[in-house]
Amino acid sequence: MYWAEFLTVALIHLLAVASPGPDFAVVVRESVSHGRRAGTWTALGVGCAISIHVTYSLLGIGLIVSQSIMLFNSLKWLAAAYLFYIGIKALRARPAAAGSDEMAPAPALRTPRGAFVAGFVTNGLNPKATLFFLSLFTVVINPHTPLLVQAGYGVYLACATAAWFCLVALLFSQQRVRAGFARMGHWFDRVMGVVLVGLGIKLAFTELR
Template sequence: MFGTHDLALFILSALLLNMAPGPDSLLIMTRSASQGWRAGSAAALGIGAGTCVHILAAALGLSALLATSATAFTLVKLIGAAYLIYIGLRMLLAQRPNSAPNKNPSALEALPYRRIFLQGFLTNVLNPKVALFFLAFVPQFIAPEAEHKALAFVLLGLIFNLSSLLWCHFLAFFTAYARSKLRVSRSAKLWLTRLIGGLFAALGVKLALAEHA
């Protein structure tokens, strides 16, 4: 249909792949736990916007540059890694939250939703491995005889992104709900924030050390 094949298998695979943990999921859970589901939703929408950039770039052949040019891959990789490490360091350096009732009870600094959206967007769009993933995964479900392969690629990419948004919003709601039911001390929240910051920094280092495929 529309130049694709095994669509049901693609949807199932996309859902399972989106459930795999990574920087995107970590950001959504962190923001949902600190500011509620709306903040997690803002991060998820930013990630979805970043995915749309990868989809269009891959469909237009721009992502092929990352696959063939070690210089381009390394440049984007280092920028993305630096951004993840920056987020991680901000969390690692978090201070004990103010005890005043009108202050954010989380150790993590509260941000406007537009900035959280931008965080999600940059976390996703600056990861060259996402671009390479689309180049490697999506074409497997495009029929060789398809007349408009780019259109089929965009269609499959949007289906993938829709499943991603559904999962990410479930993650945001679930994390916010769990946060409302759990009673965690301020000191524990501080150390949890620092632990998550360490994970972000580690993911940044891992991305920086990733080799060009």
């Protein structure tokens, strides 16, 4: 009965999640810099953060945030500050020691918790995600759709997001891909730093509409 609505939600979500943004940049950086395990944990963090957006959308809290400039701006500046923080850290990457290119360096130690938190915070604090899920649950999904069915949509969105970014992590943690990025050494980190800082600036100037 709700298949048409579900397919619409799934299609809109696919288009949104496939669009490069902070989540994509963080997963790629973790995967290239620290390997598949870290990238996968980051992807899972992003997926779990989706459940937060779904929950407050179902409870109507997202509507309050969208209508409050102060709350929206607080969330926006927190997200922008976090992107600035990890971006600046990447920009400060130093060149490898002379002669180290003869042997590929071991990936820097990255705990599952640290990788998970990076993905969770990046997505959880993104006000664009707040507006996306709010519009999804108020415009696309019929308000008369049973709450249990809407919650089912939410479970799908969280799992689909995690699965997508796990695929991204799998791709960018491949040995050939990592080796290619490794040849660029610290320049890769610096480029990703520029991307993250740029996303932070873009986010900081996001206006509530």
